[in-house]
Amino acid sequence: MIYPALLFDIDGTFSETEETHREAFNETFKAFGLPWSWDRPMYKKLLEVTGGKERIRHFIDGWKPEGGERAIPDIPAMHADKTKRYTALVDAGAAKPRPGVLRLIREAKEAGMPVAIATTTSFPNVESLIVATMGPDGMKMFDAVAAGDVVQKKKPAPDIYLLALEQLGIGPENAIAFEDSLNGLRSAGAAGIRSIMTPSVYTDDQDFAGAFAVMSDLGEPGRAYTHISGWGADEAMVTAEAVRRWAAG
Ligand code: XBP
Numbered sequence: 001m002i003y004p005a006l007l008f009d010i011d012g013t014f015s016e017t018e019e020t021h022r023e024a025f026n027e028t029f030k031a032f033g034l035p036w037s038w039d040r041p042m043y044k045k046l047l048e049v050t051g052g053k054e055r056i057r058h059f060i061d062g063w064k065p066e067g068g069e070r071a072i073p074d075i076p077a078m079h080a081d082k083t084k085r086y087t088a089l090v091d092a093g094a095a096k097p098r099p100g101v102l103r104l105i106r107e108a109k110e111a112g113m114p115v116a117i118a119t120t121t122s123f124p125n126v127e128s129l130i131v132a133t134m135g136p137d138g139m140k141m142f143d144a145v146a147a148g149d150v151v152q153k154k155k156p157a158p159d160i161y162l163l164a165l166e167q168l169g170i171g172p173e174n175a176i177a178f179e180d181s182l183n184g185l186r187s188a189g190a191a192g193i194r195s196i197m198t199p200s201v202y203t204d205d206q207d208f209a210g211a212f213a214v215m216s217d218l219g220e221p222g223r224a225y226t227h228i229s230g231w232g233a234d235e236a237m238v239t240a241e242a243v244r245r246w247a248a249g
């Protein structure tokens with residue numbers, strides 16, 4: 001194997017999915033007869049808590065919405081409904097990969113570098129997104145998939161990254177994470193993994209001090225990224241070759 005392994009976050013990093021998550025949550029609230037609707041500023045605050053079930057609980061506890069206390073026992077059912085609605089939206093084409101993501105994954109696989117997923121989102125959401133954007137065999141591109149409730153503590157805890165490393169059988173020094181949020185940066189960092197950050201619509205005002213590199217996106221041929229900090233100041237694309245060079249220091 002050629003290292004580093006590339007560990008991808010999904011929401012915000014692989015694709016700008018959070019608006020689709022928000023839409024699915026709101027559809028679910030309506031279906032459950034709850035007079036709740038999360039608008040963008042509210043959802044931005046709610047994103048501080050990762051995980052859909054955890055986010056609904058946090059909303060009930062913090063915002064004290066009408067019907068909140070009564071809805072607590074329904075959270076697992078509400079979340080299952082939200083997953084169905086989210087995957088239906090994604091299956092219908094709601095999410096596009098961010099610039100450079102598919103290119104980099106293909107380059108890495110061709111170079112013999114392991115590629116994995118480390119995300120807070122539920123496994124069916126990952127599968128729908130990968131199949132919708134990479135085709136029916138898309139999941140075969142990944143050497144490990146660590147997603148959702150398989151760990152006790154979600155990001156910013158290191159658990160999901162530690163699980164991905166365990167599945168790959170490698171140490172953190174042999175991995176680079178791709179993330180879009182402070183929760184993701186902290187999670188990877190707590191697992192000892194360096195992160196390349198591509199801020200997303202909900203995280204572009206967060207402070208990624210200490211990240212390995214920060215750029216607007218991964219770049220495509222003829223469409224360079226905007227460099228923000230760290231490695232890659234004089235380059236245009238995050239390529240598999242560049243990641244290997246940067247990681248070797
Ligand atoms: C993603 C999340 C997820 C999604 C919803 O964080 O926080 O909770 O918003 O997914 P990250 P579920 O990108 O840092 O992994 O509803 O399936 O939990």
Ligand code: MG
Nearest residue numbers: 009011012180
């Ligand atoms: Mg993310």
